[in-house]
Amino acid sequence: MKNIRVANGQGFWGDCIEAPTKLIKYGNIDYLTLDYLAEVTMSIMQRQKKKDPENGGYATDFVSLIDSNINEIINNNIKIIANAGGVNPDACKRELIKISKKHDIDLKIAIVEGDDIYNDLNNLIKDDHEFKNIDTNESISSILNKIYSANVYIDSFSVAKALSLGADIVLCGRISDPGLVVAPCIYEFGWKKNNFNMLASATVAGHIIECGAQCTGGNFTKWKDLKDMDNIGYPIAQIREDGTFDITKPENTGGLVNKFTVSEQILYELGDPKKYISPDVCVDFTSFNLEETSKDVVTVTGVKGNMPTDTYKVSISYFDGFKASGQLTVSGPDALLKAKKSAEIIWKKLEKIGLVFDKTSTEFLGLSSCHKSIAKTPNIINEVVLRLGVKSQDKNIVTRFTKELAPLITAGPPGITGFAGGRPRVKEVVAYWPALIDKKVIKTKVIL
Amino acid sequence: MKKLSDIAYARSGDKGANVNVGVVFISKDYYDKALSKLTSVSVKSYFGTMVKGDVVRYKLPNLNALNFILYDSLEGGGSETLINDAQGKTFGQALLMMEIDIDD
Numbered sequence: 001m002k003n004i005r006v007a008n009g010q011g012f013w014g015d016c017i018e019a020p021t022k023l024i025k026y027g028n029i030d031y032l033t034l035d036y037l038a039e040v041t042m043s044i045m046q047r048q049k050k051k052d053p054e055n056g057g058y059a060t061d062f063v064s065l066i067d068s069n070i071n072e073i074i075n076n077n078i079k080i081i082a083n084a085g086g087v088n089p090d091a092c093k094r095e096l097i098k099i100s101k102k103h104d105i106d107l108k109i110a111i112v113e114g115d116d117i118y119n120d121l122n123n124l125i126k127d128d129h130e131f132k133n134i135d136t137n138e139s140i141s142s143i144l145n146k147i148y149s150a151n152v153y154i155d156s157f158s159v160a161k162a163l164s165l166g167a168d169i170v171l172c173g174r175i176s177d178p179g180l181v182v183a184p185c186i187y188e189f190g191w192k193k194n195n196f197n198m199l200a201s202a203t204v205a206g207h208i209i210e211c212g213a214q215c216t217g218g219n220f221t222k223w224k225d226l227k228d229m230d231n232i233g234y235p236i237a238q239i240r241e242d243g244t245f246d247i248t249k250p251e252n253t254g255g256l257v258n259k260f261t262v263s264e265q266i267l268y269e270l271g272d273p274k275k276y277i278s279p280d281v282c283v284d285f286t287s288f289n290l291e292e293t294s295k296d297v298v299t300v301t302g303v304k305g306n307m308p309t310d311t312y313k314v315s316i317s318y319f320d321g322f323k324a325s326g327q328l329t330v331s332g333p334d335a336l337l338k339a340k341k342s343a344e345i346i347w348k349k350l351e352k353i354g355l356v357f358d359k360t361s362t363e364f365l366g367l368s369s370c371h372k373s374i375a376k377t378p379n380i381i382n383e384v385v386l387r388l389g390v391k392s393q394d395k396n397i398v399t400r401f402t403k404e405l406a407p408l409i410t411a412g413p414p415g416i417t418g419f420a421g422g423r424p425r426v427k428e429v430v431a432y433w434p435a436l437i438d439k440k441v442i443k444t445k446v447i448l
Numbered sequence: 449m450k451k452l453s454d455i456a457y458a459r460s461g462d463k464g465a466n467v468n469v470g471v472v473f474i475s476k477d478y479y480d481k482a483l484s485k486l487t488s489v490s491v492k493s494y495f496g497t498m499v500k501g502d503v504v505r506y507k508l509p510n511l512n513a514l515n516f517i518l519y520d521s522l523e524g525g526g527s528e529t530l531i532n533d534a535q536g537k538t539f540g541q542a543l544l545m546m547e548i549d550i551d552d
Binding site for chain 2: 135214219222263285287290320360371390391430431432434
């Protein structure tokens with residue numbers, strides 16, 4: 001039976017830079033997928049584009065990756081699908097063309113457009129598209145003048161079309177993460193929109209590998225059992241024409257693929273398992289079986305899917321004020337008492353000058369800051385990191401807060417250090433607004 | 449009594465302002481036995497003040513797994529919250545420390 005090997009070399013922007021190179025060289029793969037976009041990444045890119053409309057707004061790491069590996073990509077006949085285009089796929093493509101010219105290699109680069117609806121948003125709202133927040137049911141009117149970006153999670157058939165036109169590299173903006181894997185299956189196997197079980201199966205494969213090494217031993221409960229974590233293998237899904245697939249990793253790499261590394265990842269960021277909604281299909285995550293069929297090979301069979309919904313998910317980001325967090329290292333004796341006193345001093349000083357924040361936080365890192373009352377407090381606390389944070393719509397008062405930490409080193413309890421990084425940085429808060437839109441209004445287009 | 453970590457694996461992450469914790473049991477036997485012990489009520493009570501909202505449990509018998517959604521557990525969404533574990537990455541490890549009344 002015909003099958004293809006699809007790898008994930010990047011689970012997020014900032015993931016291991018060697019991972020895609022190793023997959024290209026040693027993975028024996030047909031497709032390399034790269035997921036650069038977390039929910040708020042689009043807003044970061046939108047702001048980069050505002051500063052530099054010509055050149056800003058895409059994943060620059062991707063361009064260096066192609067530059068370093070272009071010969072192996074061509075020699076090994078690997079097609080690449082990446083959401084690296086962000087909000088400016090044209091700029092990304094221009095850079096890639098420069099690189100292909102430099103290496104004197106003819107690269108066919110396709111862009112899939114249609115996900116970015118930022119400029120159409122006002123008209124769509126006028127036409128009664130509500131964009132209600134699907135988590136909170138709030139009306140979009142409350143954030144209208146603060147929106148940074150709006151992107152639709154487009155379907156995988158649009159991406160498959162780019163492959164059918166002969167693209168070596170497909171640059172997408174916002175596509176569903178598993179869609180990076182579903183698209184080559186649609187193209188290679190000729191799956192149709194109503195092949196729900198097969199589309200569902202490839203969606204599960206995509207979900208498993210979309211976070212890179214998280215299915216090959218990364219973030220794994222039994223981490224002590226793992227070998228060669230410094231050379232952890234990134235995942236490969238070997239998908240057959242009937243939809244069944246194997247999850248594996250390149251030979252001679254570290255980490256582990258077994259039922260449990262894969263199962264943990266299947267559950268990652270999962271909601272109702274019977275209703276996993278992608279743009280292509282609704283997947284039943286309770287329908288399939290896992291089997292360890294060989295060393296570092298898990299085979300998945302029996303995935304069931306149903307008709308997709310008639311809406312696409314829209315990811316909207318908006319400005320929501322400013323925040324800053326800073327920390328001080330407090331040593332013993334009486335480390336915790338000193339840290340508590342330091343926090344009290346800082347909050348009192350800020351209160352005295354009349355600053356009121358929308359939100360504050362006081363944490364003692366090293367002392368149940370993650371697990372609160374679940375973790376037992378040790379009898380002897382020899383040091384603790386005091387971490388304070390504030391949020392406000394007013395940048396000035398957040399900035400004022402950042403100036404109150406360092407003075408504690410000379411004006412607070414003894415034995416406080418760890419301030420080498422300087423004052424904490426004031427960051428813009430970019431909040432996330434998930435919504436839905438009628439599929440009929442979204443038109444995608446492939447540009448080759 | 450057993451520690452959940454003796455009989456299960458876990459992983460957690462964020463869904464907006466909510467956290468999901470997936471628990472995968474090492475065998476069908478433990479999964480079956482845990483169904484009446486590891487409930488939305490016991491998990492909500494275990495996390496105490498860490499979870500402000502409801503806890504909903506979903507079953508995945510094909511994986512001997514349970515998926516818990518812990519509503520309103522991050523003091524705001526991923527980019528807006530001030531807490532160190534802004535994406536709920538550590539909730540899975542926290543749940544594994546739970547004592548659970550299960551025999552072999």
